[in-house]
Amino acid sequence: MMILTFLVIGVILSTTASFVFEVPWLMPILGAAVPYPIFFLKVRRQEYKSAFWWMLLWGVLQSIAVIIATTIAPQTAAKVILRGQSYTTEMFHWIRTGEGIEGTIRLFLPNHLLHYGIFCLLCVVTLSSAALIFGTWMLNYMNFYVAELVKVSAKPWLAAILGWYPWSILRIIGFIATGVALAALGLNLITRIRSEVPKSPFPKTYMLIGIGFVIADIVVKAVIAPIWQKLLLSALG
Numbered sequence: 001m002m003i004l005t006f007l008v009i010g011v012i013l014s015t016t017a018s019f020v021f022e023v024p025w026l027m028p029i030l031g032a033a034v035p036y037p038i039f040f041l042k043v044r045r046q047e048y049k050s051a052f053w054w055m056l057l058w059g060v061l062q063s064i065a066v067i068i069a070t071t072i073a074p075q076t077a078a079k080v081i082l083r084g085q086s087y088t089t090e091m092f093h094w095i096r097t098g099e100g101i102e103g104t105i106r107l108f109l110p111n112h113l114l115h116y117g118i119f120c121l122l123c124v125v126t127l128s129s130a131a132l133i134f135g136t137w138m139l140n141y142m143n144f145y146v147a148e149l150v151k152v153s154a155k156p157w158l159a160a161i162l163g164w165y166p167w168s169i170l171r172i173i174g175f176i177a178t179g180v181a182l183a184a185l186g187l188n189l190i191t192r193i194r195s196e197v198p199k200s201p202f203p204k205t206y207m208l209i210g211i212g213f214v215i216a217d218i219v220v221k222a223v224i225a226p227i228w229q230k231l232l233l234s235a236l237g
Contacts, residue, residue: 066147
C-alpha cells in the first residue's frame, strides 16, 4: 500500500510540476524519477516479478495522469509533451487516409527495431534509468494523442476504447520485461568490473518475455492495424 500511495502521489506531482514549469524535457525526467527508485531496489534484491508489476502499474497511472492533464490544459500539454503534436498529426492522417508508417510493416519495422535497440543499450549502460526516461517520453506522446483523439471524436467513448492500440500495449509489456532483465545484467557487469562474483544469474526469462512481446507487437500491428484504422475512422467521424 505504501508503494502504491507513493506512485500515485508521485505521478500527480511530477505531471503537475511539468505543466507548471513548462520545460519539455523535464516531463519525461520527472516522470521516470517517480518509479525508478522502486524499480532499482526491486531488481537489486532480485525481486524481478515485483519490479515488473510495479512498473506496469506505474505505466497505467502515468497514462491516466497525462491524459487528464492534456484534457484539462491542452495548450500547455502541446508545449511540454515532446512530439505530442507531431505524433497526433501523423496518427490523424493515418486514420483519415490509411496512409503512413503505422499500417505498413516495411515502414514501421525499422523504427520499432531502432527504438528497441536504443532502449536495450540504455538499459545496460544506465541500469535502465535513461531507458526509463526514453520510455516515458514515448508513453507521454502516445497519451497526448489519445486525449486529443477522444476530444475531437464524434464517438468519444469508442475513441477512448480504441485509442490505446493493442500492439502498443504489447510493446510496453515487452519493454518493461526487457528493462528488468537488462538492469540486472548491468548490475552483474558492474560486479564483474569490480572483480567480484555476481550474486544473481541473468534473469533470461524476463529477457525472453521482453523479446517475445516486442515480436508480438510487430506481428499484431502488421495484421490488425488496417482493421483498427477503420474502427478509429468510425469513432472519429
